[in-house]
Amino acid sequence: MLAIAFPVDLRRCQALGLAGSAFLALGGETAGALPVQDLLSPTSGRGALGLVGVYFGVVLLIAAWALLGKVIRGPEPPTSRSLLLVLAVWAAPLLLAPPLFSRDVYSYLAQGAMVDAHIDVYMHGPARLGGPLADEVAPMWRHTATPYGPVFLAVASGLSGLTEGRIPAGLIGMRVIALLGVALMAVALPRLARHSGADPAVALWLGALNPLVLLHLVAGAHNDAMMLGLLGVGLVMARGRWYLLGAVLVTLAALVKAPAALGLLAVVVMRGRSHWVRTTAMTAAVASATTVVATALAGTGYGWIAALRTPVSPDNWSPTSVLGRVTGNVLHELGSDLAPLALPAWRTAGLLVTLAVVLFIWLRLRPGPVYALGLSLAVVAVLGPAIRPWYALWGLFLIAAAARDASVQRRIAAASGVLALAVLPSGYPADSEQIALAVCGGVLAVVVLWQAHQAAQATPVLERTA
Numbered sequence: 001m002l003a004i005a006f007p008v009d010l011r012r013c014q015a016l017g018l019a020g021s022a023f024l025a026l027g028g029e030t031a032g033a034l035p036v037q038d039l040l041s042p043t044s045g046r047g048a049l050g051l052v053g054v055y056f057g058v059v060l061l062i063a064a065w066a067l068l069g070k071v072i073r074g075p076e077p078p079t080s081r082s083l084l085l086v087l088a089v090w091a092a093p094l095l096l097a098p099p100l101f102s103r104d105v106y107s108y109l110a111q112g113a114m115v116d117a118h119i120d121v122y123m124h125g126p127a128r129l130g131g132p133l134a135d136e137v138a139p140m141w142r143h144t145a146t147p148y149g150p151v152f153l154a155v156a157s158g159l160s161g162l163t164e165g166r167i168p169a170g171l172i173g174m175r176v177i178a179l180l181g182v183a184l185m186a187v188a189l190p191r192l193a194r195h196s197g198a199d200p201a202v203a204l205w206l207g208a209l210n211p212l213v214l215l216h217l218v219a220g221a222h223n224d225a226m227m228l229g230l231l232g233v234g235l236v237m238a239r240g241r242w243y244l245l246g247a248v249l250v251t252l253a254a255l256v257k258a259p260a261a262l263g264l265l266a267v268v269v270m271r272g273r274s275h276w277v278r279t280t281a282m283t284a285a286v287a288s289a290t291t292v293v294a295t296a297l298a299g300t301g302y303g304w305i306a307a308l309r310t311p312v313s314p315d316n317w318s319p320t321s322v323l324g325r326v327t328g329n330v331l332h333e334l335g336s337d338l339a340p341l342a343l344p345a346w347r348t349a350g351l352l353v354t355l356a357v358v359l360f361i362w363l364r365l366r367p368g369p370v371y372a373l374g375l376s377l378a379v380v381a382v383l384g385p386a387i388r389p390w391y392a393l394w395g396l397f398l399i400a401a402a403a404r405d406a407s408v409q410r411r412i413a414a415a416s417g418v419l420a421l422a423v424l425p426s427g428y429p430a431d432s433e434q435i436a437l438a439v440c441g442g443v444l445a446v447v448v449l450w451q452a453h454q455a456a457q458a459t460p461v462l463e464r465t466a
Contacts (some may be wrong), residue, residue: 008067010078010086017064017090023057024219024425025097026050029443031034032098033105033427035167045441053427054100055441056448061090061211062417063449069208069413072201080190083204087186091179091218099171100219102388103427106136108223109170111146112156115300121146121153122303133165138427145307149255150298152223157298171221182213185397191236192401196370199404206409207400211420216390224350225392227256228397231263235370235398238267246270247283251290256306259380259394265362266369309372315366318387320350350383357383367402374398389419 068086071078078086099105110126110133119128123274125143126134134142146153155177163169186208190200207213217225230253236245247267253260264287271279295302324343331339358376366372377393381387396412403409424430424438 008071008281010068010071010082012065013068013071014086014089016067017061017086018093020057020059020061020064021090021093021214023053023060024100024215025057025093026051027057028097028100028219028425031425032100033103034098050063050391051425051437052444055421055438056214056445058211058420059442059445060422060449061214063445064090064419065205065209065211066413069202069205070203072199077201080131080200080204083201083209084186087182087202087204087209090214091182091243094214094219095179096172096176097219099221099427100425101215101423101427102220102222102390103136103138104223105171105174105221106167107138107141107146108152108156108174108221109133109160109167110137111148112158112160112170113165114347115153115157115298116160120303121300122307129341131165132167136167145303147304147307148257149304150224150295150300151255152257152371153228153300154294154298155226174221175218178223178225180215181223181227181229182208182217182257183226185213185225186232188229188232188236189401192232192370192398195236195239196368196402197404198402202409203401206403206412206416208399210393210396210416212389212393212396215420217393220390220413222390223256226395227253227260229253230256231260232397234263235266235270235373238270243267243271244282244286248290251287252294255291255294257376262376262380263373266373266434269362269369269372317388318350318382318385320346320383320385347385350385354379354383355404370398371402374400374402377399380465389422392416392419416457 027050029050030046031054042303072083085277094100095137100383107126110129110261113133114121114124114129117129122145125141125145126137127142127317144246156174159170159173159177163173186204189203189207193200193203213225216222230249234246234249234251234253235245237243237249242261247264250260250263250267255261264283268276268280268283296323321343324346328339328342331342361372361375361379365375367375374395374397374415376395378392381394382393396416399412400406403412421438421442424434430438
C-alpha cells in the first residue's frame, strides 16, 4: 500500500485508525444495519453519503493497521500494553455506533427473548416470537431455528430480561458482551504466543487489532467474540496445572458455537504424550459434565445438537455451496433427476475432506497444538457449508498466536485486508450502485492517503525527525 511509505510511529497509527473508526461510526448512522423503521435507501442522498463514509473509514483503518505492523517490526516495537491502548482507541468510536456489516445481532436479541419467553428456539424461528424484535431479523432467518449453544442463549436470555426487550439497550448489551470476548482474546494472545515461541506483539497486532475483529466482532457484535475469548483463555489455562479449568472454558466456548469443540483436542495434546489416556478420559469427563450442567442451567434442552444441521442461506459463497449450485445447474440443464442431490453431495464431500485434512494436520504435520487448532478451524471455516468474513477469525486468531513465519503472517494480513472489504455495512446483498459507492469511498481514502504521503515526502528530513 502507498501508505506504507509514510514516516510512522505508534501515535500516527493510533490517530489514523481512530479517524477510520470515526468515519465508520458516522457512516453507519445512515448506512449501517439500522432498525427497519430507520432504514434509508442505500442510494438516497444520506444513505449514499454514509456508504461512502463507511468505506472511506475501512480503508483508513486497514492502512493504519498495515502501518502499525511496520512499527511492530521496527527497531523499537511497542509493548503489549501500548498495543492494547491502540485497540481501545480504535474500538471507542464503534461502541455506540449502529450494528455494521450484519443483522445477526437482531437475531441474537430475538433468540434471547424467545428463551426468556420459554419458546423452544431449536424448534421455532423468531417469527414465533413476533413483535418488533422479530421484524428486525433478516427475512431468510425468521423461520429458522438457532444453531447456537445453550451458553450463548443463556447470556442472550439474561440480557433480554435485563433490557426488557428494548432494542437500543439490547444492541448496546450485545456489543458489551462482544467487547468482553475481544478483551479475553487480547489477554490470551500474548500468553499463547509466548507458549508457542511466537512474538506476542505480532500476535496482538494480527489477532486482536485486525480490522476483521473491529469490523465484525466489535461493530457487528458477533457471538464469535464470546466463543474465541473463552477458547483462548481456556487454552491458556490448559498449559499448566489448571488444565481441567481450561477444558471447562473450552467446552463453554463450544456451547456458544460448536467449532470450538476442536479445542478439546488441543487441551489433551498440551498435556504431552505421557498419561494421554488418563488425560483424554479426564478431559472428556469434564467436558461432558460441563455440557450437562450448562444445558440444565440454560434450560434450553439438548435441541442444540439437532440444530447443528440448521440450513444455510441458499446463496452462500462457501466453495462447497458454489460447486453444489454449479453442478446442480449443469445437471438440471441436462435433464438429470440428480440435480437436487448436487448441493448436499458437495457439502458432504466438504465435511469428509475437512475431516481428512484435520487428521493430517494433527497426525502428520504436528505444528504444535495452538497452531494445529488454528489451521483446523481455518479448514472448517473454508470447507464448511457456510462462510462469512468473520468465520475467518476462528483460525486466524490462533494462527496469529502461534505463527512464527513472517511469510505466513504477511499472507494472513493480506487476506484480512481483502476480507475487510467484502461486506456492505447494511448486512444486505449488494447491487451495482452500492458497489460503485463503496468503491468511491475506498478510492477517496486512497487519494487522501496518497496526498498525505506526498506531503510527507515534501517535508524536510530535519523537520520530520524533529
